[in-house]
Amino acid sequence: MTDLKNIRNFSIVAHIDHGKSTLADRLIQMTGTVAERDMQEQLLDSMDIERERGITIKANTVRIEYPAKDGETYVLNLIDTPGHVDFAYEVSRSMQAVEGSLLVVDATQGVEAQTLANVYQAIDADHEIVPVLNKIDLPAADVDRVAEQIEDVIGIDATDAVQISAKTGVGIPDVLEAIVTRLPAPKGDRDAPLKAMLVDSYYDAYLGVVVIIRVIDGVIKKGDRIKMMGTGGTYPVDRLGVFRPKMQDIAELGPGEIGFLTASIKQVRDTRVGDTITHEKKGTDKALPGFKPAQPVVFCGLFPVDSAEFEDLRDSIEKLALNDASFSYEMETSAALGFGFRCGFLGLLHLEVIRDRIEREYDIDLITTAPSVIYHVHMKDGTMVELHNPADMPDLTYVDHIEEPRIKATILVPDEYLGDVLKLCQDRRGIQQDLTYAGSRAMVVYDLPLNEVVFDFYDRLKSVTKGYASFDYQMIGYAQDYLVKMQVLVNDEPVDALSTMVHRDRAEARGRAMCEKLKELIPRHMFKIPIQAAIGGRVIARETLSAMRKDVTAKCYGGDATRKKKLLEKQKAGKKKMRQFGKVEIPQQAFINALKMDD
Amino acid sequence: MATEPWQSGGFGLYLHWPFCQAKCPYCDFNSHVQAEIDQSRWKRAYVAEIARVASETPGRVLRSVFFGGGTPSLMEPDLVHAILDAVRAHWTLANDVEITLEANPTSVEAGRFRGYRDAGVNRLSLGVQALNADDLKRLGRLHSVTEARAALDLARDTFDRISFDLIYARQDQTLDDWRAELTQALTYAADHLSLYQLTIEPGTAFGDRFSRGRLGGLPTEDLSGDMYFATQELCEAAGLPAYEISNHAKPGAESRHNLIYWRGGDYAGIGPGAHGRLTLNGTRLATDTPKGPLDWLRQVETTGNGESLRQSLPLKDQAAEYLMMGLRLRDGVDLAILSALGGINKNKIKWLEDIGMVETTPHSLRTTAAGRPVLNAILTELLPD
Ligand SMILES: Nc1nc2c(ncn2[C@@H]2O[C@H](COP(=O)(O)OP(=O)(O)OP(=O)(O)O)[C@@H](O)[C@H]2O)c(=O)[nH]1
Ligand SMILES: C[S@@+](CC[C@H](N)C(=O)[O-])C[C@H]1O[C@@H](n2cnc3c(N)ncnc32)[C@H](O)[C@@H]1O
Ligand code: SF4
Ligand SMILES: [Mg+2]
Numbered sequence: 001m002t003d004l005k006n007i008r009n010f011s012i013v014a015h016i017d018h019g020k021s022t023l024a025d026r027l028i029q030m031t032g033t034v035a036e037r038d039m040q041e042q043l044l045d046s047m048d049i050e051r052e053r054g055i056t057i058k059a060n061t062v063r064i065e066y067p068a069k070d071g072e073t074y075v076l077n078l079i080d081t082p083g084h085v086d087f088a089y090e091v092s093r094s095m096q097a098v099e100g101s102l103l104v105v106d107a108t109q110g111v112e113a114q115t116l117a118n119v120y121q122a123i124d125a126d127h128e129i130v131p132v133l134n135k136i137d138l139p140a141a142d143v144d145r146v147a148e149q150i151e152d153v154i155g156i157d158a159t160d161a162v163q164i165s166a167k168t169g170v171g172i173p174d175v176l177e178a179i180v181t182r183l184p185a186p187k188g189d190r191d192a193p194l195k196a197m198l199v200d201s202y203y204d205a206y207l208g209v210v211v212i213i214r215v216i217d218g219v220i221k222k223g224d225r226i227k228m229m230g231t232g233g234t235y236p237v238d239r240l241g242v243f244r245p246k247m248q249d250i251a252e253l254g255p256g257e258i259g260f261l262t263a264s265i266k267q268v269r270d271t272r273v274g275d276t277i278t279h280e281k282k283g284t285d286k287a288l289p290g291f292k293p294a295q296p297v298v299f300c301g302l303f304p305v306d307s308a309e310f311e312d313l314r315d316s317i318e319k320l321a322l323n324d325a326s327f328s329y330e331m332e333t334s335a336a337l338g339f340g341f342r343c344g345f346l347g348l349l350h351l352e353v354i355r356d357r358i359e360r361e362y363d364i365d366l367i368t369t370a371p372s373v374i375y376h377v378h379m380k381d382g383t384m385v386e387l388h389n390p391a392d393m394p395d396l397t398y399v400d401h402i403e404e405p406r407i408k409a410t411i412l413v414p415d416e417y418l419g420d421v422l423k424l425c426q427d428r429r430g431i432q433q434d435l436t437y438a439g440s441r442a443m444v445v446y447d448l449p450l451n452e453v454v455f456d457f458y459d460r461l462k463s464v465t466k467g468y469a470s471f472d473y474q475m476i477g478y479a480q481d482y483l484v485k486m487q488v489l490v491n492d493e494p495v496d497a498l499s500t501m502v503h504r505d506r507a508e509a510r511g512r513a514m515c516e517k518l519k520e521l522i523p524r525h526m527f528k529i530p531i532q533a534a535i536g537g538r539v540i541a542r543e544t545l546s547a548m549r550k551d552v553t554a555k556c557y558g559g560d561a562t563r564k565k566k567l568l569e570k571q572k573a574g575k576k577k578m579r580q581f582g583k584v585e586i587p588q589q590a591f592i593n594a595l596k597m598d599d
Numbered sequence: 600m601a602t603e604p605w606q607s608g609g610f611g612l613y614l615h616w617p618f619c620q621a622k623c624p625y626c627d628f629n630s631h632v633q634a635e636i637d638q639s640r641w642k643r644a645y646v647a648e649i650a651r652v653a654s655e656t657p658g659r660v661l662r663s664v665f666f667g668g669g670t671p672s673l674m675e676p677d678l679v680h681a682i683l684d685a686v687r688a689h690w691t692l693a694n695d696v697e698i699t700l701e702a703n704p705t706s707v708e709a710g711r712f713r714g715y716r717d718a719g720v721n722r723l724s725l726g727v728q729a730l731n732a733d734d735l736k737r738l739g740r741l742h743s744v745t746e747a748r749a750a751l752d753l754a755r756d757t758f759d760r761i762s763f764d765l766i767y768a769r770q771d772q773t774l775d776d777w778r779a780e781l782t783q784a785l786t787y788a789a790d791h792l793s794l795y796q797l798t799i800e801p802g803t804a805f806g807d808r809f810s811r812g813r814l815g816g817l818p819t820e821d822l823s824g825d826m827y828f829a830t831q832e833l834c835e836a837a838g839l840p841a842y843e844i845s846n847h848a849k850p851g852a853e854s855r856h857n858l859i860y861w862r863g864g865d866y867a868g869i870g871p872g873a874h875g876r877l878t879l880n881g882t883r884l885a886t887d888t889p890k891g892p893l894d895w896l897r898q899v900e901t902t903g904n905g906e907s908l909r910q911s912l913p914l915k916d917q918a919a920e921y922l923m924m925g926l927r928l929r930d931g932v933d934l935a936i937l938s939a940l941g942g943i944n945k946n947k948i949k950w951l952e953d954i955g956m957v958e959t960t961p962h963s964l965r966t967t968a969a970g971r972p973v974l975n976a977i978l979t980e981l982l983p984d
Binding site: 549552557 | 667859950954
């Protein structure tokens with residue numbers, strides 16, 4: 001057990017890609033926590049999908065030891081956090097477990113939207129913040145300008161910002177010293193009853209559920225019987241340890257320490273993030289305030305392309321949900337697509353990550369239907385229905401009004417693109433809340449309907465600003481608007497999986513865009529295919545996909561028979577990747593791509 | 600013995616000559632460029648193979664012999680003569696036997712035409728490909744328009760029957776360009792023409808450029824459809840209607856050899872990479888040979904057998920091939936044969952009829968004029984699962 005005054009706990013926070021994980025690498029490396037030969041870039045990003053996309057999805061905790069200039073050796077617990085807005089929840093709960101934050105800012109980019117969001121969270125969590133200017137090895141780094149931005153936009157003192165290159169290692173010793181000298185030591189009472197925060201948990205195939213804890217008061221030892229105050233579960237502690245970053249057993253954890261325990265817990269769902277862990281006997285009676293669980297905000301249907309794979313899909317979804325409490329699912333049946341699941345996600349990246357994992361790790365081809373948010377449908381009888389799926393829209397004669405979720409979006413953008421950004425927000429039914437300048441950059445705050453943002457807003461924002469804008473959002477509540485369900489008919493048959501909720505004023509434009517998109521996405525058939533968008537039986541947009549003109553092999557003689565047969569078999573197999581609607585085959589990506597708007 | 604399905608197609612012999620002067624950038628045929636070719640060594644191998652295959656097909660009547668390539672017009676007339684002598688020695692030839700040789704229209708090759716005729720060749724198929732200098736160059740051809748015309752004139756004087764090939768839907772070709780070129784070609788044509796839309800084959804120079812996005816100016820699907828329909832219209836008006844997707848002839852002047860393929864007949868394949876289909880003892884066999892010229896040659900020399908594959912074709916595959924080949928013909932497939940092969944899917948046929956892609960007569964199933972250019976789509980519906 002370590003003396004409180006020799007412990008420092010901190011999270012590393014930043015806008016996406018500003019170098020958090022790379023800084024974590026250097027801290028781990030310079031303190032000799034990991035042998036040189038075991039080092040690799042973004043060591044903590046261990047999931048395939050993290051390594052492939054070069055982003056952090058799960059927060060990671062590591063304990064390192066640092067002999068400081070004052071002659072004392074300190075135990076540092078660092079938490080590397082994700083930068084993407086979908087995983088903002090990981091950041092907020094990580095912050096609850098520590099006393100300070102390293103705020104990393106890419107010195108070539110400056111303050112971005114998630115930088116701001118993170119700072120506000122850190123301030124809310126009463127954190128001491130150490131600004132770190134990263135990537136000073138790059139010629140484009142402008143340390144003075146960025147320091148000034150930090151002071152102007154964020155309003156924190158940047159005179160003592162540490163200047164580093166996480167890539168080359170320059171400045172890392174200064175970071176370590178700053179952690180020790182500028183961040184506070186944790187407080188806690190060793191002799192008080194055990195009070196520990198359940199920071200996170202995940203499922204490990206060998207160990208079962210691994211629980212990450214931060215001890216506030218008291219001491220926890222292997223073999224102790226513990227109680228989760230929120231869920232009421234009681235367990236014996238099988239294993240206790242710390243991450244370095246490999247798991248290392250430890251006899252006990254005392255106040256201020258962060259580590260893990262295993263306790264024969266079967267499912268991640270049996271644990272509640274933010275719960276208070278105490279001893280079963282002589283425990284504390286004062287629970288921590290806890291935190292709100294992460295709520296899925298985006299819903300879509302996942303269906304197997306091959307309906308025979310439904311059971312496999314169920315299996316894979318159940319397994320993934322075991323390890324991801326923010327992902328929800330329930331069975332769904334679609335007239336068009338058969339059996340599948342309606343799943344809820346934190347955002348579109350989260351959706352993509354889960355979908356990728358199902359397709360890759362479980363080898364199931366999926367159809368993903370149009371993402372939707374949760375609408376509140378207020379019925380004339382005074383009840384309210386939560387609508388997760390436009391296909392389930394109740395009969396309009398019983399509906400009084402519909403409310404939709406709205407967000408507060410913060411966008412930072414260089415002046416020259418401001419006009420495009422305002423236009424985009426306006427087109428998406430945004431209401432401007434604020435517009436301020438910091439140097440040549442504008443900070444715009446908009447109140448926007450989530451359904452206009454959820455899908456391709458971020459892509460559009462990046463493309464109209466050539467990648468120079470950054471974006472963050474928070475849910476703010478529900479508001480009534482004139483919303484309708486738009487159906488799509490392909491070859492005169494409604495395809496429920498393409499139904500969406502839209503604002504009445506935008507329905508024509510949306511309908512037209514969707515019909516045009518589908519016309520590109522559906523391959524030509526031997527006959528022409530009308531594609532229509534309709535509201536309650538009234539057609540508001542129409543396109544016609546003309547019949548196939550030419551698809552024949554020019555030459556086919558004796559020697560070609562075998563090879564040509566293989567080609568045709570391939571073409572036939574390709575059709576299996578599509579779903580049949582009446583006589584029309586729709587490719588699996590069409591369901592989601594039909595919604596991508598070009599402007 | 601009851602008649603077997605192949606008999607309505609007849610029996611033919613395909614001989615593959617695997618060498619060319621240069622490799623054309625679009626071509627994925629089994630063709631190789633080689634400086635020295637010992638033609639007498641090849642002669643021995645072909646003759647030996649003819650004897651072997653003939654011993655398996657005693658009593659059959661040959662309806663056709665086809666020298667394909669590669670560039671068979673690089674064969675010495677002597678070699679062709681020896682081969683045809685062996686053929687005549689081992690099989691009975693039909694009275695109206697068709698003996699075709701594929702030729703490239705350079706002047707050197709034209710010099711051998713008379714020798715081929717004297718060896719027994721009675722039909723020449725010339726690879727003209729294009730009638731303008733720029734396109735011939737882009738297609739990597741070694742001949743000029745003038746040479747092609749001279750070769751055609753000479754061929755017409757030398758052989759009973761001639762045909763020539765053109766490739767259209769080329770890079771940057773417009774509909775009007777093609778109409779003009781085809782109109783001109785029809786004035787040179789005798790009674791048979793093969794008109795192929797350029798196909799970009801993987802593994803060729805064009806295929807490679809295409810996959811790197813470096814092959815521009817290819818027609819859109821709509822333009823290629825327009826060109827196809829213009830081709831039908833002009834050829835029909837000139838008295839050379841299409842009897843197959845890419846082949847046009849005066850009635851009666853169809854290529855008998857190719858009809859064997861399209862009607863599901865039997866054919867022996869001799870030479871490197873020559874496929875065959877033979878019905879022996881009631882079993883339909885697919886045969887193949889090594890593709891590499893030297894591999895084939897050595898195998899024949901050392902083992903006395905040029906085959907590298909012989910397998911019986913399941914009924915399902917036979918039905919698939921019969922549909923794939925037969926529906927290329929204007930006259931379509933024989934329903935009795937298709938039914939014997941278990942290849943009839945009544946629902947699909949009915950649906951394709953409803954949307955105007957195929958039509959049936961009491962005895963046959965065939966594509967409509969609208970269905971023929973989208974045959975692949977029709978086939979993916981009709982092929983057995
Ligand atoms: N030149 C240079 N590149 C750096 C430096 N620090 C990080 N990078 C690069 O910046 C990219 C992003 O780095 P990460 O460490 O993955 O960033 P992150 O903040 O953890 O990203 P998320 O977890 O996705 O939010 C990588 O390509 C790093 O190699 C630096 O100091 N100099
Ligand atoms: C076996 S090939 C070659 C015959 C002969 N060596 C010649 O080039 O003239 C027969 C015909 O196929 C056609 N052909 C070859 N490759 C083609 C392609 N990629 N696309 C369309 N037609 C092709 C040409 O018209 C060619 O004349
Ligand atoms: S097109 Fe003819 S000449 Fe050209 S490579 Fe192919 S076979 Fe040889
Ligand atoms: Mg990271």
